[in-house]
Amino acid sequence: MTSHPSPTLISQYASGGAGVDDTAIWAVEAHLETCAACRAVLTDAVDPGTRDLLSRVADGIATGIATGPGPVRRHRLLRTGVAARVLPWLVTATGLMLAAALFEWTFNSLPSLVLLIAPVAPLLPVAAVWSRRLDPAWELTATMPRTGLPLLMRRTLGVLSAVIPVLAVAGWATGHSPGLWLLPALGFTAGALALGAVVGVDRAALALTVAWSAGVVVPSLADGRLPAVLSGGSLPGWALATVALTAVVLVRAWRRPHEPHQNLLHR
Amino acid sequence: MMRTVSVAETAPSTYAWAVHAEKLQVRAGRHLAVNELDLRLGTGVHGLLGPNGAGKTTLMRALATVVKPAGGRLTVLGGEVTGNADLRRVRRGLGYLPQHFGFYPRFTVREFVEYIAWLKEMPKAVIPGAVQRAVERVGLADRADSRMKTLSGGMLRRAGIAQAIVNDPAVLLLDEPTVGLDPEQRLDFRELLREIGLDSCVLVSTHLVEDVAVACSDVVLISEGRLVWQGTTGQLTEQGGAGDAGDSATERGYSSLLRAYRERVSA
Numbered sequence: 217m218t219s220h221p222s223p224t225l226i227s228q229y230a231s232g233g234a235g236v237d238d239t240a241i242w243a244v245e246a247h248l249e250t251c252a253a254c255r256a257v258l259t260d261a262v263d264p265g266t267r268d269l270l271s272r273v274a275d276g277i278a279t280g281i282a283t284g285p286g287p288v289r290r291h292r293l294l295r296t297g298v299a300a301r302v303l304p305w306l307v308t309a310t311g312l313m314l315a316a317a318l319f320e321w322t323f324n325s326l327p328s329l330v331l332l333i334a335p336v337a338p339l340l341p342v343a344a345v346w347s348r349r350l351d352p353a354w355e356l357t358a359t360m361p362r363t364g365l366p367l368l369m370r371r372t373l374g375v376l377s378a379v380i381p382v383l384a385v386a387g388w389a390t391g392h393s394p395g396l397w398l399l400p401a402l403g404f405t406a407g408a409l410a411l412g413a414v415v416g417v418d419r420a421a422l423a424l425t426v427a428w429s430a431g432v433v434v435p436s437l438a439d440g441r442l443p444a445v446l447s448g449g450s451l452p453g454w455a456l457a458t459v460a461l462t463a464v465v466l467v468r469a470w471r472r473p474h475e476p477h478q479n480l481l482h483r
Numbered sequence: 484m485m486r487t488v489s490v491a492e493t494a495p496s497t498y499a500w501a502v503h504a505e506k507l508q509v510r511a512g513r514h515l516a517v518n519e520l521d522l523r524l525g526t527g528v529h530g531l532l533g534p535n536g537a538g539k540t541t542l543m544r545a546l547a548t549v550v551k552p553a554g555g556r557l558t559v560l561g562g563e564v565t566g567n568a569d570l571r572r573v574r575r576g577l578g579y580l581p582q583h584f585g586f587y588p589r590f591t592v593r594e595f596v597e598y599i600a601w602l603k604e605m606p607k608a609v610i611p612g613a614v615q616r617a618v619e620r621v622g623l624a625d626r627a628d629s630r631m632k633t634l635s636g637g638m639l640r641r642a643g644i645a646q647a648i649v650n651d652p653a654v655l656l657l658d659e660p661t662v663g664l665d666p667e668q669r670l671d672f673r674e675l676l677r678e679i680g681l682d683s684c685v686l687v688s689t690h691l692v693e694d695v696a697v698a699c700s701d702v703v704l705i706s707e708g709r710l711v712w713q714g715t716t717g718q719l720t721e722q723g724g725a726g727d728a729g730d731s732a733t734e735r736g737y738s739s740l741l742r743a744y745r746e747r748v749s750a
Binding site: 351352353354355356357358359360361362363367 | 544547548549570571572574575577579581583584585586587588599601602603604646
Protein backbone atom coordinates (compact mmCIF):
# COMPACT_ATOMS: atom_id res chain seq x y z
CA MET A 217 0.00 0.00 0.00
CA THR A 218 1.44 3.35 -0.97
CA SER A 219 -1.33 5.85 -0.18
CA HIS A 220 -1.15 7.70 3.13
CA PRO A 221 -4.14 8.07 5.44
CA SER A 222 -5.75 11.49 5.34
CA PRO A 223 -4.89 13.98 8.14
CA THR A 224 -8.53 13.80 9.24
CA LEU A 225 -8.29 10.05 9.70
CA ILE A 226 -5.04 10.43 11.65
CA SER A 227 -6.52 13.00 13.99
CA GLN A 228 -9.52 10.69 14.51
CA TYR A 229 -7.05 7.92 15.34
CA ALA A 230 -5.25 10.24 17.79
CA SER A 231 -8.46 11.09 19.60
CA GLY A 232 -9.39 7.47 20.21
CA GLY A 233 -10.93 6.46 16.92
CA ALA A 234 -14.54 7.30 17.72
CA GLY A 235 -16.82 6.94 14.72
CA VAL A 236 -14.30 5.06 12.59
CA ASP A 237 -14.49 1.28 12.17
CA ASP A 238 -11.85 -0.94 13.72
CA THR A 239 -10.30 -2.18 10.48
CA ALA A 240 -9.54 1.39 9.39
CA ILE A 241 -7.87 2.05 12.76
CA TRP A 242 -5.76 -1.10 12.40
CA ALA A 243 -4.71 -0.05 8.92
CA VAL A 244 -3.69 3.41 10.19
CA GLU A 245 -1.74 1.85 13.05
CA ALA A 246 0.09 -0.57 10.74
CA HIS A 247 0.91 2.29 8.38
CA LEU A 248 2.18 4.55 11.19
CA GLU A 249 4.71 1.91 12.24
CA THR A 250 6.46 2.19 8.90
CA CYS A 251 5.89 5.83 7.86
CA ALA A 252 7.80 8.63 9.59
CA ALA A 253 5.97 11.41 7.73
CA CYS A 254 2.57 10.25 9.00
CA ARG A 255 3.97 9.88 12.53
CA ALA A 256 4.92 13.55 12.34
CA VAL A 257 1.33 14.36 11.36
CA LEU A 258 0.16 12.25 14.32
CA THR A 259 2.39 14.22 16.72
CA ASP A 260 0.63 17.42 15.76
CA ALA A 261 -2.76 15.76 15.98
CA VAL A 262 -2.57 14.54 19.60
CA ASP A 263 -3.88 16.84 22.30
CA PRO A 264 -1.31 18.78 24.41
CA GLY A 265 -2.06 16.77 27.58
CA THR A 266 -1.06 13.49 25.99
CA ARG A 267 2.00 15.07 24.40
CA ASP A 268 3.03 16.38 27.81
CA LEU A 269 2.61 12.97 29.41
CA LEU A 270 4.64 11.27 26.69
CA SER A 271 7.54 13.71 26.96
CA ARG A 272 7.50 13.39 30.78
CA VAL A 273 7.72 9.59 30.48
CA ALA A 274 10.50 9.85 27.88
CA ASP A 275 12.46 12.23 30.13
CA GLY A 276 12.00 9.93 33.12
CA ILE A 277 13.26 6.90 31.23
CA ALA A 278 16.22 8.83 29.81
CA THR A 279 17.31 10.01 33.29
CA GLY A 280 16.78 6.46 34.63
CA ILE A 281 19.09 5.06 32.00
CA ALA A 282 21.66 7.82 32.53
CA THR A 283 21.82 7.52 36.33
CA GLY A 284 21.04 3.80 36.84
CA PRO A 285 23.59 0.99 37.06
CA GLY A 286 25.32 0.03 33.82
CA PRO A 287 24.83 -3.33 32.14
CA VAL A 288 26.43 -6.26 33.96
CA ARG A 289 29.84 -7.19 32.64
CA ARG A 290 30.06 -10.83 31.52
CA HIS A 291 32.81 -12.98 32.95
CA ARG A 292 33.81 -15.31 30.18
CA LEU A 293 36.63 -17.03 32.00
CA LEU A 294 34.20 -18.80 34.29
CA ARG A 295 33.07 -20.97 31.42
CA THR A 296 35.93 -23.31 32.26
CA GLY A 297 33.65 -24.32 35.08
CA VAL A 298 34.75 -25.50 38.45
CA ALA A 299 37.74 -23.18 38.76
CA ALA A 300 37.11 -22.61 42.46
CA ARG A 301 37.40 -26.22 43.54
CA VAL A 302 40.22 -27.22 41.20
CA LEU A 303 42.54 -24.48 42.39
CA PRO A 304 43.98 -26.44 45.37
CA TRP A 305 44.78 -29.36 43.07
CA LEU A 306 46.42 -27.09 40.53
CA VAL A 307 48.49 -25.56 43.32
CA THR A 308 49.49 -29.05 44.50
CA ALA A 309 50.60 -30.05 41.00
CA THR A 310 52.49 -26.76 40.58
CA GLY A 311 54.18 -27.11 43.97
CA LEU A 312 55.18 -30.67 43.17
CA MET A 313 56.78 -29.66 39.88
CA LEU A 314 58.67 -26.71 41.37
CA ALA A 315 59.88 -28.87 44.27
CA ALA A 316 61.10 -31.47 41.77
CA ALA A 317 62.96 -28.79 39.82
CA LEU A 318 64.54 -27.42 43.00
CA PHE A 319 65.51 -30.92 44.14
CA GLU A 320 67.05 -31.72 40.79
CA TRP A 321 68.93 -28.45 40.76
CA THR A 322 70.37 -29.14 44.24
CA PHE A 323 71.22 -32.85 43.92
CA ASN A 324 72.95 -33.50 40.62
CA SER A 325 73.58 -37.17 41.23
CA LEU A 326 69.90 -38.23 41.20
CA PRO A 327 67.97 -38.98 37.96
CA SER A 328 65.89 -36.07 36.72
CA LEU A 329 62.85 -35.76 39.01
CA VAL A 330 61.23 -33.22 36.69
CA LEU A 331 61.14 -35.72 33.83
CA LEU A 332 59.92 -38.48 36.13
CA ILE A 333 57.02 -36.44 37.54
CA ALA A 334 56.04 -34.39 34.46
CA PRO A 335 53.93 -37.15 32.81
CA VAL A 336 51.58 -37.51 35.79
CA ALA A 337 51.54 -33.85 36.87
CA PRO A 338 48.33 -32.88 34.96
CA LEU A 339 46.46 -36.04 36.04
CA LEU A 340 45.60 -34.85 39.54
CA PRO A 341 43.77 -31.65 38.47
CA VAL A 342 42.23 -33.42 35.45
CA ALA A 343 40.69 -36.00 37.78
CA ALA A 344 39.54 -33.17 40.02
CA VAL A 345 37.55 -31.37 37.31
CA TRP A 346 35.46 -34.46 36.60
CA SER A 347 34.87 -36.06 39.93
CA ARG A 348 31.71 -36.59 41.90
CA ARG A 349 33.55 -35.89 45.10
CA LEU A 350 35.22 -32.66 44.03
CA ASP A 351 32.63 -31.13 41.69
CA PRO A 352 29.92 -29.92 44.06
CA ALA A 353 27.44 -29.48 41.22
CA TRP A 354 28.04 -32.92 39.67
CA GLU A 355 24.40 -33.94 39.97
CA LEU A 356 23.32 -30.86 38.04
CA THR A 357 26.11 -31.23 35.51
CA ALA A 358 25.00 -34.82 34.87
CA THR A 359 21.51 -33.66 33.83
CA MET A 360 22.66 -30.99 31.38
CA PRO A 361 22.47 -31.27 27.59
CA ARG A 362 26.03 -29.98 27.32
CA THR A 363 27.61 -32.71 29.40
CA GLY A 364 29.85 -35.59 28.41
CA LEU A 365 33.22 -35.77 26.71
CA PRO A 366 33.19 -32.31 25.04
CA LEU A 367 32.68 -30.58 28.40
CA LEU A 368 35.37 -32.77 30.00
CA MET A 369 37.77 -31.91 27.17
CA ARG A 370 37.04 -28.21 27.63
CA ARG A 371 37.86 -28.46 31.34
CA THR A 372 40.96 -30.53 30.58
CA LEU A 373 42.19 -27.81 28.23
CA GLY A 374 41.76 -25.34 31.09
CA VAL A 375 43.91 -27.53 33.34
CA LEU A 376 46.59 -28.01 30.69
CA SER A 377 46.81 -24.27 30.02
CA ALA A 378 47.64 -23.82 33.71
CA VAL A 379 49.98 -26.81 34.14
CA ILE A 380 52.04 -26.58 30.94
CA PRO A 381 53.59 -23.16 31.74
CA VAL A 382 54.75 -24.56 35.08
CA LEU A 383 56.21 -27.60 33.33
CA ALA A 384 57.90 -25.24 30.88
CA VAL A 385 59.51 -23.26 33.70
CA ALA A 386 60.68 -26.45 35.46
CA GLY A 387 61.93 -27.95 32.18
CA TRP A 388 63.72 -24.77 31.16
CA ALA A 389 65.33 -24.37 34.60
CA THR A 390 66.73 -27.89 34.48
CA GLY A 391 67.67 -27.72 30.80
CA HIS A 392 65.76 -30.69 29.40
CA SER A 393 64.48 -31.06 25.84
CA PRO A 394 60.84 -29.79 25.72
CA GLY A 395 59.69 -32.99 24.00
CA LEU A 396 60.72 -35.10 26.96
CA TRP A 397 58.40 -33.36 29.44
CA LEU A 398 55.67 -32.06 27.13
CA LEU A 399 54.87 -35.18 25.11
CA PRO A 400 54.63 -37.59 28.10
CA ALA A 401 52.41 -35.10 29.95
CA LEU A 402 50.07 -34.76 26.95
CA GLY A 403 50.14 -38.50 26.30
CA PHE A 404 49.20 -39.38 29.86
CA THR A 405 46.40 -36.78 29.88
CA ALA A 406 44.94 -38.19 26.65
CA GLY A 407 45.36 -41.68 28.08
CA ALA A 408 43.45 -40.72 31.23
CA LEU A 409 40.57 -39.37 29.12
CA ALA A 410 40.52 -42.45 26.86
CA LEU A 411 40.67 -44.89 29.76
CA GLY A 412 38.33 -42.67 31.76
CA ALA A 413 35.56 -43.22 29.22
CA VAL A 414 35.51 -46.84 30.39
CA VAL A 415 36.27 -46.76 34.11
CA GLY A 416 35.79 -43.11 35.09
CA VAL A 417 38.37 -40.34 34.90
CA ASP A 418 39.34 -40.33 38.58
CA ARG A 419 40.03 -44.07 38.58
CA ALA A 420 41.88 -43.86 35.27
CA ALA A 421 44.09 -41.03 36.56
CA LEU A 422 44.81 -42.93 39.76
CA ALA A 423 45.60 -46.16 37.89
CA LEU A 424 47.95 -44.39 35.48
CA THR A 425 49.73 -42.54 38.30
CA VAL A 426 50.21 -45.74 40.31
CA ALA A 427 51.38 -47.69 37.24
CA TRP A 428 53.88 -44.97 36.25
CA SER A 429 55.22 -44.62 39.80
CA ALA A 430 55.60 -48.36 40.36
CA GLY A 431 56.83 -49.16 36.87
CA VAL A 432 59.18 -46.26 36.18
CA VAL A 433 59.72 -43.77 39.01
CA VAL A 434 60.61 -46.21 41.80
CA PRO A 435 62.96 -48.45 39.71
CA SER A 436 64.81 -45.46 38.25
CA LEU A 437 65.26 -43.88 41.70
CA ALA A 438 66.59 -47.23 42.92
CA ASP A 439 68.92 -47.54 39.92
CA GLY A 440 70.00 -43.93 40.10
CA ARG A 441 69.55 -43.24 36.38
CA LEU A 442 66.78 -42.38 33.92
CA PRO A 443 64.98 -45.24 32.14
CA ALA A 444 65.15 -45.69 28.37
CA VAL A 445 61.58 -44.41 27.89
CA LEU A 446 62.68 -40.95 29.03
CA SER A 447 65.69 -40.68 26.73
CA GLY A 448 65.82 -38.80 23.45
CA GLY A 449 65.40 -41.97 21.39
CA SER A 450 61.88 -42.62 22.68
CA LEU A 451 60.48 -39.28 21.45
CA PRO A 452 58.84 -40.74 18.29
CA GLY A 453 57.18 -43.37 20.48
CA TRP A 454 55.72 -40.71 22.82
CA ALA A 455 54.59 -38.62 19.86
CA LEU A 456 52.87 -41.61 18.27
CA ALA A 457 51.16 -42.63 21.53
CA THR A 458 49.97 -39.07 22.20
CA VAL A 459 48.53 -38.67 18.70
CA ALA A 460 46.86 -42.10 18.81
CA LEU A 461 45.27 -41.57 22.24
CA THR A 462 44.10 -38.06 21.33
CA ALA A 463 42.55 -39.51 18.17
CA VAL A 464 40.73 -42.14 20.25
CA VAL A 465 39.31 -39.44 22.52
CA LEU A 466 38.31 -37.17 19.61
CA VAL A 467 36.61 -39.99 17.69
CA ARG A 468 34.70 -40.96 20.80
CA ALA A 469 33.67 -37.37 21.45
CA TRP A 470 32.54 -37.00 17.85
CA ARG A 471 30.57 -40.25 17.67
CA ARG A 472 28.83 -40.07 21.05
CA PRO A 473 29.15 -36.38 21.90
CA HIS A 474 26.62 -36.23 24.67
CA GLU A 475 26.84 -39.58 26.31
CA PRO A 476 26.71 -38.88 30.02
CA HIS A 477 30.16 -39.59 31.26
CA GLN A 478 30.60 -42.69 33.42
CA ASN A 479 32.15 -40.81 36.22
CA LEU A 480 29.25 -38.45 36.75
CA LEU A 481 26.66 -41.18 36.86
CA HIS A 482 25.22 -42.72 39.94
CA ARG A 483 26.68 -46.17 40.06
CA MET B 484 13.79 -6.97 22.81
CA MET B 485 11.52 -9.26 20.89
CA ARG B 486 12.40 -12.93 20.69
CA THR B 487 11.91 -15.01 17.58
CA VAL B 488 9.75 -18.04 18.24
CA SER B 489 11.29 -21.09 16.62
CA VAL B 490 9.36 -23.76 14.75
CA ALA B 491 10.20 -26.29 17.45
CA GLU B 492 8.46 -24.19 20.09
CA THR B 493 5.17 -23.91 18.26
CA ALA B 494 5.09 -27.51 17.02
CA PRO B 495 2.36 -29.60 18.64
CA SER B 496 3.69 -32.11 21.13
CA THR B 497 3.73 -35.69 19.93
CA TYR B 498 3.36 -37.29 23.34
CA ALA B 499 0.36 -37.82 25.57
CA TRP B 500 2.18 -37.49 28.89
CA ALA B 501 5.14 -35.32 29.83
CA VAL B 502 6.33 -38.15 32.08
CA HIS B 503 5.32 -41.74 31.43
CA ALA B 504 6.76 -44.66 33.42
CA GLU B 505 5.79 -48.28 32.95
CA LYS B 506 7.02 -50.93 35.36
CA LEU B 507 9.95 -48.64 36.10
CA GLN B 508 12.79 -50.02 38.18
CA VAL B 509 15.63 -47.82 39.48
CA ARG B 510 18.49 -48.79 41.73
CA ALA B 511 20.01 -46.67 44.48
CA GLY B 512 23.33 -48.45 45.00
CA ARG B 513 22.34 -52.13 45.12
CA HIS B 514 18.92 -51.54 46.56
CA LEU B 515 15.96 -51.44 44.17
CA ALA B 516 14.53 -48.13 45.40
CA VAL B 517 11.87 -47.80 42.70
CA ASN B 518 10.18 -51.08 41.90
CA GLU B 519 7.65 -51.66 39.10
CA LEU B 520 6.30 -48.12 39.27
CA ASP B 521 3.61 -47.03 36.83
CA LEU B 522 3.18 -43.29 36.56
CA ARG B 523 1.67 -40.80 34.14
CA LEU B 524 2.04 -37.07 34.60
CA GLY B 525 0.64 -34.31 32.43
CA THR B 526 0.56 -30.53 32.75
CA GLY B 527 0.06 -29.21 36.26
CA VAL B 528 1.70 -29.19 39.66
CA HIS B 529 2.06 -32.69 41.07
CA GLY B 530 3.06 -33.29 44.67
CA LEU B 531 5.15 -36.40 45.29
CA LEU B 532 4.46 -37.68 48.78
CA GLY B 533 5.72 -40.71 50.62
CA PRO B 534 7.38 -41.81 53.85
CA ASN B 535 11.17 -41.70 54.26
CA GLY B 536 12.89 -44.22 52.03
CA ALA B 537 9.90 -44.53 49.72
CA GLY B 538 12.10 -43.86 46.69
CA LYS B 539 11.12 -40.25 46.08
CA THR B 540 14.64 -38.96 45.50
CA THR B 541 15.61 -41.98 43.39
CA LEU B 542 12.52 -41.47 41.23
CA MET B 543 13.40 -37.80 40.84
CA ARG B 544 16.95 -38.71 39.83
CA ALA B 545 15.69 -41.17 37.22
CA LEU B 546 13.32 -38.55 35.77
CA ALA B 547 16.14 -36.00 35.73
CA THR B 548 18.30 -38.51 33.77
CA VAL B 549 20.96 -38.67 36.48
CA VAL B 550 20.43 -42.39 36.96
CA LYS B 551 19.67 -44.85 34.21
CA PRO B 552 16.65 -47.02 35.01
CA ALA B 553 17.45 -50.66 35.76
CA GLY B 554 14.30 -51.93 34.07
CA GLY B 555 10.92 -51.01 32.63
CA ARG B 556 10.17 -48.06 30.38
CA LEU B 557 10.50 -44.37 31.04
CA THR B 558 9.63 -41.62 28.58
CA VAL B 559 10.16 -37.96 29.40
CA LEU B 560 8.80 -35.36 26.94
CA GLY B 561 8.24 -38.14 24.43
CA GLY B 562 11.88 -39.22 24.49
CA GLU B 563 12.98 -42.63 25.72
CA VAL B 564 15.32 -42.32 28.70
CA THR B 565 15.87 -46.03 29.22
CA GLY B 566 18.30 -47.11 26.51
CA ASN B 567 21.39 -45.48 25.06
CA ALA B 568 19.28 -42.81 23.44
CA ASP B 569 20.53 -39.28 22.85
CA LEU B 570 19.24 -37.43 25.87
CA ARG B 571 20.05 -33.94 24.65
CA ARG B 572 16.60 -32.98 23.42
CA VAL B 573 14.95 -34.28 26.59
CA ARG B 574 17.50 -32.56 28.80
CA ARG B 575 16.97 -29.16 27.14
CA GLY B 576 13.38 -29.28 28.37
CA LEU B 577 14.25 -30.27 31.93
CA GLY B 578 14.69 -28.25 35.10
CA TYR B 579 15.99 -30.03 38.17
CA LEU B 580 16.70 -29.06 41.76
CA PRO B 581 18.53 -31.92 43.49
CA GLN B 582 17.94 -32.72 47.15
CA HIS B 583 21.57 -31.82 47.85
CA PHE B 584 22.00 -28.71 45.77
CA GLY B 585 25.71 -28.45 45.02
CA PHE B 586 27.01 -25.05 43.89
CA TYR B 587 30.28 -23.21 43.33
CA PRO B 588 30.78 -21.03 46.42
CA ARG B 589 32.82 -18.33 44.67
CA PHE B 590 30.32 -17.79 41.87
CA THR B 591 27.74 -15.07 42.27
CA VAL B 592 24.11 -16.09 41.90
CA ARG B 593 24.02 -14.50 38.45
CA GLU B 594 27.21 -16.23 37.32
CA PHE B 595 25.98 -19.59 38.55
CA VAL B 596 22.58 -19.34 36.88
CA GLU B 597 24.31 -18.06 33.73
CA TYR B 598 26.68 -21.03 33.76
CA ILE B 599 23.76 -23.45 34.13
CA ALA B 600 21.92 -21.68 31.30
CA TRP B 601 25.00 -22.16 29.12
CA LEU B 602 25.18 -25.85 30.09
CA LYS B 603 21.52 -26.10 29.09
CA GLU B 604 22.53 -24.97 25.59
CA MET B 605 20.37 -21.87 25.61
CA PRO B 606 21.14 -19.43 22.76
CA LYS B 607 23.78 -16.91 23.83
CA ALA B 608 21.63 -13.90 23.07
CA VAL B 609 18.77 -14.87 25.40
CA ILE B 610 20.90 -15.93 28.39
CA PRO B 611 21.31 -12.56 30.20
CA GLY B 612 17.59 -11.79 29.98
CA ALA B 613 16.54 -15.29 31.01
CA VAL B 614 18.92 -15.24 33.99
CA GLN B 615 17.60 -11.89 35.20
CA ARG B 616 14.01 -13.10 34.86
CA ALA B 617 14.71 -16.35 36.75
CA VAL B 618 16.47 -14.49 39.56
CA GLU B 619 13.61 -12.00 39.81
CA ARG B 620 10.97 -14.73 39.85
CA VAL B 621 12.51 -16.32 42.94
CA GLY B 622 12.91 -12.92 44.61
CA LEU B 623 16.73 -12.85 44.64
CA ALA B 624 17.22 -9.80 42.39
CA ASP B 625 18.79 -7.74 45.20
CA ARG B 626 21.33 -10.50 45.94
CA ALA B 627 22.04 -11.46 42.32
CA ASP B 628 25.62 -10.22 42.50
CA SER B 629 26.49 -11.70 45.90
CA ARG B 630 28.68 -14.76 46.04
CA MET B 631 26.85 -18.01 46.69
CA LYS B 632 28.85 -18.68 49.87
CA THR B 633 27.40 -15.55 51.50
CA LEU B 634 23.78 -16.66 51.05
CA SER B 635 21.56 -18.13 53.76
CA GLY B 636 20.02 -21.59 53.44
CA GLY B 637 16.70 -20.28 52.18
CA MET B 638 18.40 -18.02 49.63
CA LEU B 639 20.48 -20.94 48.36
CA ARG B 640 17.31 -22.95 47.90
CA ARG B 641 15.86 -20.05 45.90
CA ALA B 642 19.04 -19.82 43.82
CA GLY B 643 18.57 -23.54 43.17
CA ILE B 644 15.03 -22.93 41.99
CA ALA B 645 16.28 -20.08 39.77
CA GLN B 646 18.77 -22.34 37.97
CA ALA B 647 16.03 -24.94 37.50
CA ILE B 648 13.55 -22.54 35.87
CA VAL B 649 16.02 -20.49 33.82
CA ASN B 650 15.25 -22.40 30.59
CA ASP B 651 11.45 -22.36 31.09
CA PRO B 652 11.45 -26.16 31.39
CA ALA B 653 8.57 -28.29 30.16
CA VAL B 654 9.27 -30.71 33.00
CA LEU B 655 10.35 -29.17 36.29
CA LEU B 656 11.57 -31.51 39.03
CA LEU B 657 12.01 -30.05 42.49
CA ASP B 658 13.31 -32.26 45.28
CA GLU B 659 12.44 -30.79 48.69
CA PRO B 660 12.33 -27.19 47.40
CA THR B 661 10.73 -25.67 50.51
CA VAL B 662 13.41 -26.74 53.01
CA GLY B 663 14.76 -23.61 54.69
CA LEU B 664 12.20 -21.20 53.27
CA ASP B 665 10.42 -18.96 55.77
CA PRO B 666 6.59 -18.84 55.74
CA GLU B 667 6.41 -15.73 53.56
CA GLN B 668 8.84 -17.15 51.01
CA ARG B 669 6.83 -20.38 51.00
CA LEU B 670 3.75 -18.40 49.98
CA ASP B 671 5.65 -16.71 47.14
CA PHE B 672 7.05 -20.08 46.11
CA ARG B 673 3.57 -21.64 45.94
CA GLU B 674 2.45 -18.75 43.76
CA LEU B 675 5.43 -19.33 41.46
CA LEU B 676 4.65 -23.05 41.29
CA ARG B 677 1.06 -22.42 40.29
CA GLU B 678 2.21 -19.99 37.60
CA ILE B 679 4.74 -22.47 36.13
CA GLY B 680 2.26 -25.33 36.42
CA LEU B 681 -0.14 -23.61 34.01
CA ASP B 682 1.75 -24.82 30.97
CA SER B 683 4.41 -27.26 32.20
CA CYS B 684 4.62 -30.43 34.21
CA VAL B 685 5.94 -29.74 37.70
CA LEU B 686 6.78 -32.54 40.13
CA VAL B 687 7.50 -31.45 43.68
CA SER B 688 8.81 -33.99 46.15
CA THR B 689 8.15 -32.99 49.72
CA HIS B 690 7.58 -34.12 53.28
CA LEU B 691 5.21 -31.30 54.01
CA VAL B 692 1.67 -32.41 53.30
CA GLU B 693 0.43 -28.83 53.79
CA ASP B 694 2.57 -27.63 50.85
CA VAL B 695 0.86 -30.20 48.65
CA ALA B 696 -2.58 -29.21 49.88
CA VAL B 697 -2.19 -25.58 48.76
CA ALA B 698 0.27 -25.55 45.87
CA CYS B 699 -0.41 -28.77 44.01
CA SER B 700 -3.29 -29.75 41.77
CA ASP B 701 -2.49 -33.46 41.86
CA VAL B 702 -0.92 -35.85 44.33
CA VAL B 703 1.27 -38.89 43.71
CA LEU B 704 1.73 -41.10 46.75
CA ILE B 705 4.47 -43.72 46.68
CA SER B 706 5.75 -46.18 49.24
CA GLU B 707 8.54 -48.74 49.02
CA GLY B 708 9.12 -47.82 45.40
CA ARG B 709 5.57 -48.46 44.25
CA LEU B 710 2.68 -46.19 43.35
CA VAL B 711 0.15 -46.24 46.18
CA TRP B 712 -2.31 -43.65 44.96
CA GLN B 713 -2.65 -40.88 42.41
CA GLY B 714 -5.41 -38.29 42.24
CA THR B 715 -6.32 -34.66 42.74
CA THR B 716 -5.73 -32.82 46.00
CA GLY B 717 -9.48 -32.69 46.54
CA GLN B 718 -9.77 -36.45 46.25
CA LEU B 719 -6.95 -36.87 48.78
CA THR B 720 -8.82 -34.86 51.41
CA GLU B 721 -11.89 -37.04 50.87
CA GLN B 722 -9.91 -40.19 51.66
CA GLY B 723 -9.40 -39.42 55.34
CA GLY B 724 -11.92 -40.28 58.04
CA ALA B 725 -12.26 -38.78 61.50
CA GLY B 726 -10.28 -41.67 63.01
CA ASP B 727 -7.13 -41.11 60.93
CA ALA B 728 -3.99 -39.45 62.24
CA GLY B 729 -3.32 -35.87 61.16
CA ASP B 730 -4.29 -32.26 61.85
CA SER B 731 -5.76 -31.39 58.48
CA ALA B 732 -8.02 -33.16 56.02
CA THR B 733 -5.07 -33.65 53.66
CA GLU B 734 -2.92 -35.22 56.38
CA ARG B 735 -5.76 -37.52 57.39
CA GLY B 736 -6.21 -38.56 53.77
CA TYR B 737 -2.47 -39.21 53.48
CA SER B 738 -2.28 -41.41 56.58
CA SER B 739 -5.46 -43.27 55.70
CA LEU B 740 -4.16 -44.16 52.22
CA LEU B 741 -0.81 -45.24 53.60
CA ARG B 742 -2.42 -47.37 56.30
CA ALA B 743 -4.72 -49.04 53.76
CA TYR B 744 -1.73 -49.76 51.53
CA ARG B 745 0.27 -51.33 54.36
CA GLU B 746 -2.67 -53.54 55.33
CA ARG B 747 -3.04 -54.59 51.69
CA VAL B 748 0.67 -55.47 51.42
CA SER B 749 0.87 -57.38 54.70
CA ALA B 750 -2.34 -59.30 53.98
